[in-house]
Amino acid sequence: MKVKTLAKKFKQYVIDLRREFHMYPEASWEEIRTSKRIQEELKKMEIPFSVVAKNGIVATIEGNSDGKTIALRGDIDALQVNECNDVPYKSKHEGIMHACGHDGHTAMLLGAAKVLNEMKKEIQGTVKLFFQPAEELAQGAKKMVEEGVMQGVDGVFGIHLWSDIESGKISIEAGPRMASADLFKIHVKGLGGHGSLPHQGIDAVVAASAIVMDLQSVVSREISPLETAVVSVGVFKSGTRFNVIANEAVLEGTTRCFNNEIREKFPKILERIVTHTASSYRAEGSLTYTFGTPPVINDERCSQIAASTVEKLFDRETITKMGKITGGEDFAEFLSKAPGILAFVGVRNEAKGSCYSHHHEKFDIDEDALEKGTALYAQYALDFLKEG
Ligand code: NI
DSSP states (O other): OHHHHHHHHTHHHHHHHHHHHHHSOOBTTOOHHHHHHHHHHHHHTTOOEEEETTTEEEEEEEOSEEEEEEEEEEEOOBBSOOOOOOOTTOOSSTTOBOOSSHHHHHHHHHHHHHHHHTTGGGOEEEEEEEEEOOTTTTOHHHHHHHTTTTTTOOEEEEEEEEEEEETTOEEOOSEEEEOEEEEEEEEEEOBOEETTOGGGSBOHHHHHHHHHHHHHHIIIIISOTTSOEEEEEEEEEEOSSTTEEOSEEEEEEEEEESOHHHHHHHHHHHHHHHHHHHHHTTOEEEEEEEEEEOOEEEOHHHHHHHHHHHHHHSOGGGBOOOOOBSSOOTTHHHHTTSOEEEEEEEEEBGGGTBOSOTTOTTOOOOTHHHHHHHHHHHHHHHHHHHHO
16 A cells, blocks of 8 residues: 555654644734745655645646546644643744644645655546645635636545544545535614613614524524524624613624525525614614635545545544534635535544644644545545546
């Protein structure tokens, strides 16, 4: 098993890189050092690449025979979290941390580049490596797609290291895996006045409160109980003083679901509730709905290919099942252009302290999983191209 042997050979290389990226995390759209380091590594490997979407990179490994094109994606940005781990590779950037595992994704993808670069003879087609910026803002993938990176790409494959899965296990199920993540802003206009004379004003606090309550009926009364959806209001700003009737209120929130048809209905449903509820309180309500990222839905056939890849590399027991997640992932933007899957590679290991959730200040990964992820990236690419 050549891929497995090579992944083992580059294990330390991947761990060292992961630790370096971990020490120098950079927020979305600011991945300057990270991007430079990826480019340096690709140059050393003599793999051609181009810079896209500000700090993103698309590298290309051509096989020795013609065929389809597969894109392997790894996201590279970090988060505004202050690291509380006491480790030698602790973040040196105050207030920023790789708290989602993207340091591992970047390192594994470079590891897979090394593996595939040594196996050009066996690549039946072309492998593209997508180093994606700004995933945490759900903007990077969209920008890369807009710049045309998906042209000529027949399939996509991404990995997310995952803290809810035991280290060494891998989830590659077909179907909905991560939710759409959109945002909305509601503006309620009332009329100010003295708190002792409510009838002379139009109370924006009361109207906005009613809107918050009415929004609770969207999921429970308007969406099929067999579907999964979320409507959450996270911001409610209104008022200036205890005895003043507020003349306006601003609400902000997010919607989640796993079904594009429901997603497309959200703006209309929300707008109806906002305008009608507001007007029933004599106020005016308006909605701004911003589409963030679509749901991640893994392709059936690609999931089957991945299952045989995992069995080939490891064994059937490595495959684990995991419920879908209401978090969002902009890998969905690539999936809207070509079939593919997002695989989840387990990094949970209580003995090593890697048992905190993603985005937690003590998030860490079991680095032994990186070798598996590296092998999975490379072998899936070979298998997908062979299947083509
Ligand atoms: Ni992430």
